[in-house]
Amino acid sequence: MTTPAGATATAAAPASAPVVPHPGAVGDDAVRTHGLTKRFRTGQVAVDRVDLLVPRGAVYGFLGPNGSGKTTTIRMLLGLVAPTAGEVHLLGSPMPRDAGRVLPRVGALVEGPAFQPYLSGRANLARLDAVDASADPRTARARSDAALDRVGLGAAADKRYRQYSLGMKQRLGLAAALLRPRDLLVLDEPTNGLDPQGTREVRHLVRELADAGTTVLVSSHLLAEIEQVCTHVGIMGGGRLLLQGPRADLTARRAAHVMVRTAPADVDAAVVELRRLGLVDVTVEQGVVDGGVTVVASDAADDGRERPAPQDVAAALVRAGVGLLAFDVRRPSLEQVFVELTGEGFDVAR
Numbered sequence: 001m002t003t004p005a006g007a008t009a010t011a012a013a014p015a016s017a018p019v020v021p022h023p024g025a026v027g028d029d030a031v032r033t034h035g036l037t038k039r040f041r042t043g044q045v046a047v048d049r050v051d052l053l054v055p056r057g058a059v060y061g062f063l064g065p066n067g068s069g070k071t072t073t074i075r076m077l078l079g080l081v082a083p084t085a086g087e088v089h090l091l092g093s094p095m096p097r098d099a100g101r102v103l104p105r106v107g108a109l110v111e112g113p114a115f116q117p118y119l120s121g122r123a124n125l126a127r128l129d130a131v132d133a134s135a136d137p138r139t140a141r142a143r144s145d146a147a148l149d150r151v152g153l154g155a156a157a158d159k160r161y162r163q164y165s166l167g168m169k170q171r172l173g174l175a176a177a178l179l180r181p182r183d184l185l186v187l188d189e190p191t192n193g194l195d196p197q198g199t200r201e202v203r204h205l206v207r208e209l210a211d212a213g214t215t216v217l218v219s220s221h222l223l224a225e226i227e228q229v230c231t232h233v234g235i236m237g238g239g240r241l242l243l244q245g246p247r248a249d250l251t252a253r254r255a256a257h258v259m260v261r262t263a264p265a266d267v268d269a270a271v272v273e274l275r276r277l278g279l280v281d282v283t284v285e286q287g288v289v290d291g292g293v294t295v296v297a298s299d300a301a302d303d304g305r306e307r308p309a310p311q312d313v314a315a316a317l318v319r320a321g322v323g324l325l326a327f328d329v330r331r332p333s334l335e336q337v338f339v340e341l342t343g344e345g346f347d348v349a350r
């Protein structure tokens with residue numbers, strides 16, 4: 001995550017200089033919701049007391065299976081759907097009160113942007129650009145072309161929208177969100193309908209935008225597709241925000257699976273040493289494979305003790321006279337964390 005350049009120098013800046021908020025200052029989050037709730041007329045609570053926190057500069061992966069409430073949350077953020085309860089702050093300002101001032105700084109890709117089927121991609125963008133009162137009409141063409149190029153639609157710019165594939169439509173939606181520089185981009189399932197190459201390009205684009213200082217909130221029901229570009233992650237399940245935080249923390253705090261393979265004569269010593277190190281669920285697997293017996297354990301810290309680092313476990317085993325034929329420590333992936341939390345697969349519909 002990057003810190004805005006000059007952030008610490010704002011106190012000395014003249015009054016007319018643009019104010020660069022100090023990281024950590026009040027209102028510094030790009031998105032903050034409190035108790036955000038949506039109950040539809042059907043009685044279904046699609047979003048249930050969600051406290052979203054997207055720090056500025058983050059690439060926030062808003063993840064969850066189909067139907068878990070991501071789109072409804074995003075629509076509430078942007079003022080497209082009225083919440084039943086709760087508060088939304090975008091770029092430090094309350095919504096919808098400050099929508100007129102804030103939304104021009106927010107680019108959004110949400111289902112079904114109003115594109116005209118008989119106009120080309122370029123003409124559609126020109127139309128959207130023209131309704132933006134703050135955009136200079138003399139540079140309209142350059143803006144549209146730059147946005148089209150950025151999403152890889154340059155060659156198809158003059159094709160009619162109705163002839164676009166789903167992936168091309170998705171790209172045009174992205175181009176519309178990129179027509180002007182934004183402080184925050186909200187992308188709902190931007191990889192929908194894209195092939196693996198298109199998905200890679202979206203990831204690349206998200207990374208580029210983030211490097212340039214734009215905060216990105218990107219939703220997906222396909223965790224693996226965007227997991228790698230995220231600095232932060234929020235996981236929805238059944239309308240609730242089940243987990244949220246810096247991506248690295250979410251997996252680092254989970255128990256690791258420790259695997260040791262040693263000669264049959266060293267198995268007892270390995271078990272004693274693993275237990276002494278505070279590892280739990282120490283289990284000896286049946287049978288000898290390649291001359292070794294496998295012992296598995298978990299570093300679930302249920303007694304509040306510090307977890308031993310993998311290299312310390314290996315060193316302690318060696319010191320205890322355990323010959324290591326193989327040694328492996330694996331933390332669960334985000335997907336496994338999700339399955340652990342919800343008991344269901346990630347892209348299973350509710």
Ligand SMILES: Nc1ncnc2c1ncn2[C@@H]1O[C@H](COP(=O)(O)OP(=O)(O)OP(=O)(O)O)[C@@H](O)[C@H]1O
Nearest residue numbers: 040042044046065066067068069070071072073221
């Ligand atoms: N207008 C509506 N009226 C009634 N129920 C709705 C409405 N919109 C959404 N829902 C329901 O609310 C729940 C959450 O839907 P939402 O579209 O927010 O989920 P999602 O996580 O974005 O799913 P997906 O990944 O499929 O887009 C679903 O059960 C959906 O059927």
